[in-house]
Amino acid sequence: MKIPFVSDWRKKRAPALGFAVLSAGDEVPDPDGLADLLSSCELLRVQASQADVPLDESEASLEALDQLLPSWRDDVEKMSWLGNDAGLYLGTVIVRTVPGAVWEVWPNGHPIVRLSSGREFDVVAYGHAWADSGAPGLSQRYAEISET
Numbered sequence: 001m002k003i004p005f006v007s008d009w010r011k012k013r014a015p016a017l018g019f020a021v022l023s024a025g026d027e028v029p030d031p032d033g034l035a036d037l038l039s040s041c042e043l044l045r046v047q048a049s050q051a052d053v054p055l056d057e058s059e060a061s062l063e064a065l066d067q068l069l070p071s072w073r074d075d076v077e078k079m080s081w082l083g084n085d086a087g088l089y090l091g092t093v094i095v096r097t098v099p100g101a102v103w104e105v106w107p108n109g110h111p112i113v114r115l116s117s118g119r120e121f122d123v124v125a126y127g128h129a130w131a132d133s134g135a136p137g138l139s140q141r142y143a144e145i146s147e148t
Contacts, residue, residue, distance in 0.1 A: 034103045038111055039092040044085035047072065055089065057096050059142055065089075066130075066137035079131050087127020090138050094123070098146050113145070121145055 039057075044065075048055050053064040065086070072078045091113045095101045100116025113121045126141045 083128035083131035
């Protein structure tokens with residue numbers, strides 16, 4: 001028996017791809033601790049620093065990241081890690097600038113951003129798309145999410 005809403009729920013909570021914050025049985029940290037954990041984005045910060053792009057958790061920093069030359073695309077492993085970091089940085093900017101936005105962790109350990117409206121965004125997937133092709137840009141995703 002196929003029940004549409006159950007199928008949709010399962011799709012949204014599929015196994016974590018690329019990045020999991022917690023393993024099964026781990027306790028979810030408090031919201032501030034989770035935000036601090038997810039905001040580190042070390043590889044992205046190194047890449048941005050090398051290009052003199054300051055990451056100050058603003059929309060302008062997302063626009064600056066969109067202008068980086070994609071030198072990482074020759075290295076599949078680096079591209080994957082950078083995609084994770086870009087998504088986490090996008091989420092950090094959203095959580096810190098959009099009223100009511102919070103980090104949440106799915107049961108599979110995957111971090112998402114939830115708005116006060118209840119809408120959820122898989123920002124790590126957005127980061128991977130950006131690292132892979134550059135489109136849509138991080139600033140474009142931010143604009144779309146902050147308008148909802």
